Amino acid sequence: MSKSGSVPRTLADRRSPAGPGLRSPSPLRELFAPLEQLLTCGGDARLAIDPGTGRNAYGCGPIPCPDIPAFSSCTASTISQRGYEAAESARTALMASALLHGLVECFDARIEAMRGELKTLLGLERSAAEVVFSASGTDAQLQALALTRALLGNELTTVIVAADQTGSGTVNTARGNHFGDRSTNDCKVSRGAPVSGLGPLSSVAVRLRDGNDRLRSPSAIDAEVLETVESLVAQGARVMLEVMDCSKFGYQAPSDRCTDEIAARWPGRVQIVVDACQMRLGRSRIARYLARGDLVLLTGSKYFAGPPFSGALLVPPQLGQAIGAMTELAPGIADYSSRSDWPMRWRGLRAQFSAAPNFGQWLRWEAALEEIRAYYAVPIAFRRAALRQLGDGIAKIIAGAPALRLLPPQPRPGHDDEFSDPSIFAFTVEPGGHPLSLAQCRAIYSALRDDRPGDTPVGAPAAPCLIGQPVGWGGRDDDAVAAMRICISARHVIDAWAAHPDLAHGALTRILDDAATAVANIQALLPQPDAIAKDFHAD
Structure with a gap:
């Protein structure tokens, strides 16, 4: 029994939030479980995977999904191919050393x-x-x-x-x-x-x-x-x-x-x-x-x-x-x-x-x-330029959408590096000049990331994209008004880096095109936020 009075399960009995636990007689054998199962163990309920979608409550899965545009790093991100391979390599190395020298050590x-x-x-x-x-x-x-x-x-x-x-x-x-x-x-x-x-x-x-x-x-x-x-x-x-x-x-x-x-x-x-x-x-x-x-x-x-x-x-x-x-x-x-x-x-x-x-x-x-490691391998001059170009572009895309109102980004005094410019862009959604509530924004957020065929409302995007989870912004319980968020991540900078300027410019342009598509999808969902809320559960 733990000193706090609760009863922890042994390692072999621990359950993944995603479903059935790892019930092997030896902790070492747990390392042979599917990597995507291991990646969702050892945490709280926020890691839980919906069996119907293969993703957690933030729309992120434990296997790479490179085709889904992701601007959700202020909340959570799906693992990249590079990260997945690093985890797999680390697991293989631990297996080999543990067999010779002992797992815990x-x-x-x-x-x-x-x-x-x-x-x-x-x-x-x-x-x-x-x-x-x-x-x-x-x-x-x-x-x-x-x-x-x-x-x-x-x-x-x-x-x-x-x-x-x-x-x-x-x-x-x-x-x-x-x-x-x-x-x-x-x-x-x-x-x-x-x-x-x-x-x-x-x-x-x-x-x-x-x-x-x-x-x-x-x-x-x-x-x-x-x-x-x-x-x-x-x-x-x-x-x-x-x-x-x-x-x-x-x-x-x-x-x-x-x-x-x-x-x-x-x-x-x-x-x-x-x-x-x-x-x-x-x-x-x-x-x-x-x-x-x-x-x-x-x-x-x-x-x-x-x-x-x-x-x-x-x-x-x-x-x-x-x-x-x-x-x-x-x-x-x-x-x-x-x-x-x-x-x-x-x-x-x-x-x-x-x-x-x-x-x-x-x-x-x-x-x-x-x-x-991959981020800091990118030259600092490119990191600065890429973040500035992506930030300027995303701000213009949001500002140009008729029903979106960009919240003013705050200057970042003391940040004398690439982070002196904002990388989180928050905005309220105001069709007809009236900002949407937290429940309505959550419904749109869910619709944007959903890709279940035949189960999306009219106006929902044909393909999913991920943005930051809505945040309550107004009202007594912070739910009368909400802001949505589009974010730049290190992955954008890494994936855009190329020694040849034309290749880098093309990669940054594609990222901004994805951001524009995400904004267009939000606009397409606006005529019916209440109808959407009936089809999607707020998180």
Whole structure:
């Protein structure tokens, strides 16, 4: 029985969210299961595959689908051929080494090597920063909270900036609660109930919009964040301040100046955690956060378009020694983590966790690392130019659609690399001048990705395409108005790269043509959003 009171299944009994579990008598035999089944194991219900479509709730499948245009990297992406082959190669290598030297030892060694590979790809090879792996960015939030509570003590309050544009699970993780009904390690839990040893905690939400659903000014957000932290510290609280590097709409909050002031004024009282899960930031900015002493949440499954889901937590060198001396965290974290997730040099902490390998999480990260490797192999000048050309083109396509209204992209101060320009383009859908609700946008989103013959409404696209999941933007419950999103991913840049300018230009043009088709399909669905909603279930 786990320390948190839930009953995890053994590795051989774990079930994939996609359906029947891997029921082999030996964990090693699980590696011989179909790769697409392994890729959907070792996570929560968001990985579940619909048997009728072969895809998850985001329209993404565990096998490559190169013919489906994808602009959904702000949410999730289908695995690429390059990522699939990398995962298959990694599995074959582990099989061979495990037969000779033992599965748990070889698996642990491979995860440790991946830690170093990720640091090198992010330009941190000379840094003493550490990497903690997880099944998703949401799981990484729980890890960050557990470490912060261990470092600062129990009188902890969390402050979540951009709470209206972060992951849906944050409303629970910010309070130390379970964000689903089943944990990563397949323990039955209760959504909203405290994670043993973590919750319940007090949490303060700082929103990017005001009461009239308008974007607040950066100065107003800075003022609220600073005032909130100052007040909590004055009351004797310790604070975990989760700041937003890139929100669901591409916004950053608070400003660098604000967070720099907080870090300088309250060392040891406030721990800053940076939500960089979208990974729309460069190496120098990651290094800047770590140098300030921040914990950094990231994923391999957003901008870099690795398969969903893969998360990680970067731990700055300033905290590594204290964490390395720890012998345990909140016991409930054992429901969400395995021994190999934690650096080998943290021996005392690792002993708290099961040594059972999480094959799904590992293989998704193998695919994501291949995507990151391929992206940084593209010359920086081309990356900058491609992102700018695609961004300008997508913005013009959306602005030119009669019923779509592009939300203003926010300038990205401090981003002096290819990410200084926006790569998420959010827009409301306003046929007749009236914006559609979240339910209506979800129906259109479902229709765009659906390719079931004979089961689509009039006006639905003949072939599917993927865009970002709609986000509530207005109304008391954030559902009266919604915004849809078209995003650029690293995969677009990788696939467009060619040494010959004409070939690269042609590839970028084809990507923009696909974006134009996606917008045209949205326009075609607009006369009947309510009718569509009857045919498609909102997610």
